[in-house]
Amino acid sequence: MPDSLIRGGTTTSAVLLATTPACRLSSGDGTLLDRLHDQLAVLPVRDVLVVSAGGGLGADLRGVAKIARTTTGTVAVLPADLVAHTEALALLLEHPSRDTAALIAHDVVTSPLRPPVRVEGGKVVAAGSSFHLVPEANATFRGVLQAGEADLTSLADIAEELAELSEAGKLGPVTAVEAVDLLLVGLVRSGVGVRAAAIGPLHAERVSGQNAADAAVVRLSEVDEEQVRLDTSVKDDDGFLATFLVSSWTRHLVRPAVRLKLAPNTVTGVSAGLALLAAVWFSAGTQGGRLAGAVLLYLSFALDCLDGQLARYTRTFSPLGAWADGMSDRLKEYVVYVGLAFGFAGPGIWPLAVGAMILQVVRHAIDATYAGALADAAKVGAMWGRPARSLMESHDVRRDHGGVLKLAQRLERGTVARWLKKIVVLPIGERMALIAVTAAGWNARVTFLSLLCWGGVAALYQLAGRIARSAR
Known part of the structure; x- marks a missing residue:
């Protein structure tokens, strides 16, 4: 079940999926989950809801569906094993349109933690997972998905359908790591318009081990976020x-x-x-x-x-x-x-x-x-x-x-x-x-x-x- 930390002043809720071991990796004085939580604290987020139940992929997706059905405003879904620039998160959370969007990078180097997507005209028109393939992919998904208020019902329906398919074993050996990836696949295939928010020179990486987490944090310091903000x-x-x-x-x-x-x-x-x-x-x-x-x-x-x-x-x-x-x-x-x-x-x-x-x-x-x-x-x-x-x-x-x-x-x-x-x-x-x-x-x-x-x-x-x- 999700735990909630209430904030004020905005209409965006952030859902942190903290059900994989990587979210407990150390970072500074805390964990990756703590680091991401602190970043959200300086962004226009009304509340942070941490999904921490260990019931597997189906339970995670049902938790997202429940939040999407009971909240108002925009909902952002983030994996807690993410190491990202605050400015990269702001591309979604501070964007005034409050629309449905996904954080992407214009590269084609895919991995289990950066699935392929195809972007056309500023929109994600095809998205992949370990089960769903994307021919002619030209970008990768970086794990942060936002659903506009008008698309919350679609998000909830898709999350519940995916949970049922996963629990029935019809999506192959997918795991809780792919929860956000599958949600993006579902939104795109349902015809929901998903804006592609490109990170440019910023970094947003999901990690699975301590060495990878430490290296990702070091890479963050190599980029001047303020200069990137000016350039963009x-x-x-x-x-x-x-x-x-x-x-x-x-x-x-x-x-x-x-x-x-x-x-x-x-x-x-x-x-x-x-x-x-x-x-x-x-x-x-x-x-x-x-x-x-x-x-x-x-x-x-x-x-x-x-x-x-x-x-x-x-x-x-x-x-x-x-x-x-x-x-x-x-x-x-x-x-x-x-x-x-x-x-x-x-x-x-x-x-x-x-x-x-x-x-x-x-x-x-x-x-x-x-x-x-x-x-x-x-x-x-x-x-x-x-x-x-x-x-x-x-x-x-x-x-x-x-x-x-x-x-x-x-x-x-x-x-x-x-x-x-x-x-x-x-x-x-x-x-x-x-x-x-x-x-x-x-x-x-x-x-x-x-x-x-x-x-x-x-x-x-x-x-x-x-x-x-x-x-x-």
């Missing part, structure tokens, strides 16, 4: 300009912003103010005004990157902040269009400005409606359309992808092709650069014609991609 605050899938010409220096402003206690929404507001000033300078219509506007627009975009980095570093995301950031991006861009049109002395500029604005609205609508369709499909799937699966199948069948998607995936593997693909879609960083360079070097007519031509190509590319993905 910078988006790793951003556009070319944002990655190389903005984030390369705004990352150094994150810690000073934290010391000044600047909120991400405050930085968003300053960014919007600079864009408004840029529009005012553009409206002057002079060469000097356009140059000043271009500089202010670049600084506005830099702060737009900084607010996201600050939010990720401090993990202070909020629905309001996300909405404000998205709305600010649109308003900043459109007010700059107006400023440029006002500052142009020749005829026919307003139709070009309106056309560029409509094109960007259509492009955003393509993305927004596609994202909304995916969300609706996920909700429908959660109710009645989850894919058929069997926990008794020992293998996972690779899904076939369409030709267009296969080509896109091959392009992603090449660095040059991947960056070209990002540039083609004309993300906001490239748009801001296009506006700044053409306005400062030429005039508003060149700016709007460039936006219409490049934006039209980007819209067709996006539309083709969305149709291909939908057809899959």
